[in-house]
Amino acid sequence: MSTSLAPPGIVHEGTLVPVHNGGDSTIWLPFEKVKLYTNAFIIQDGKILLGYKKRGFGQGLYNGFGGKVEPNETPAQAAARELQEEAGIEAPLRHCGTLFFVLKNFRDHAFYVDIFVAKEYSGTIIETDEMRPQWFSTASEGLEKLDDMLPIPYDKMWADDVFWMPLLLADRPFIGRADLDKDNTMEKWWFAEKTS
Numbered sequence: 001m002s003t004s005l006a007p008p009g010i011v012h013e014g015t016l017v018p019v020h021n022g023g024d025s026t027i028w029l030p031f032e033k034v035k036l037y038t039n040a041f042i043i044q045d046g047k048i049l050l051g052y053k054k055r056g057f058g059q060g061l062y063n064g065f066g067g068k069v070e071p072n073e074t075p076a077q078a079a080a081r082e083l084q085e086e087a088g089i090e091a092p093l094r095h096c097g098t099l100f101f102v103l104k105n106f107r108d109h110a111f112y113v114d115i116f117v118a119k120e121y122s123g124t125i126i127e128t129d130e131m132r133p134q135w136f137s138t139a140s141e142g143l144e145k146l147d148d149m150l151p152i153p154y155d156k157m158w159a160d161d162v163f164w165m166p167l168l169l170a171d172r173p174f175i176g177r178a179d180l181d182k183d184n185t186m187e188k189w190w191f192a193e194k195t196s
């Protein structure tokens with residue numbers, strides 16, 4: 001499959017296998033600037049570490065740990081810094097995906113987000129001013145759950161997460177774009193697995 005399938009904003013070489021696409025909107029929302037972000041997840045022993053965002057952008061939603069890439073950093077450096085700042089830990093992060101978001105009522109810039117994952121971490125997980133970390137079970141519904149750990153709270157996450165998180169959990173590299181309306185509903189989306 002060729003890269004020309006990918007929506008504007010997505011730059012990728014290699015083989016992409018689309019896994020989801022949809023939405024009523026016929027056009028991708030235009031954007032002027034692109035800002036780089038990171039998002040990092042710890043996944044181990046049937047559980048995933050998410051943080052409840054206590055303030056600022058995405059307040060009230062669970063997400064990985066991340067934020068803006070500063071001008072002097074690489075995305076990998078920013079991911080490590082944000083994980084330390086927001087959860088108090090260090091981890092051998094690996095790049096696992098790239099996502100591009102345009103928010104209908106936040107057109108100042110588009111979000112280019114590098115997603116990182118690690119299977120282990122060091123340090124002690126702490127609650128910070130910005131995030132309250134919490135483990136969730138990665139077991140699918142119907143399968144045995146770990147203790148009383150809750151399943152991933154997709155209803156309290158960004159609406160796009162349910163499309164790509166299964167790929168992250170399966171350690172399958174992915175790429176995608178979602179355009180969202182202000183009430184966290186999906187306008188148009190496209191997600192693909194990277195197979196080379």
Ligand SMILES: CNc1ncnc2c1ncn2[C@@H]1O[C@H](COP(=O)(O)OP(=O)(O)OP(=O)(O)O)[C@@H](O)[C@H]1O
Nearest residue numbers: 037038039056057058065066067068101113158160
């Ligand atoms: C629209 N659908 C989305 N789905 C999943 N995740 C999304 C997202 N849109 C943004 N994100 C993530 O949300 C964080 C915001 O970061 P944000 O807190 O604003 O950055 P940063 O910590 O640098 O800000 P301040 O220091 O407070 O200015 C950052 O990880 C970014 O990847």
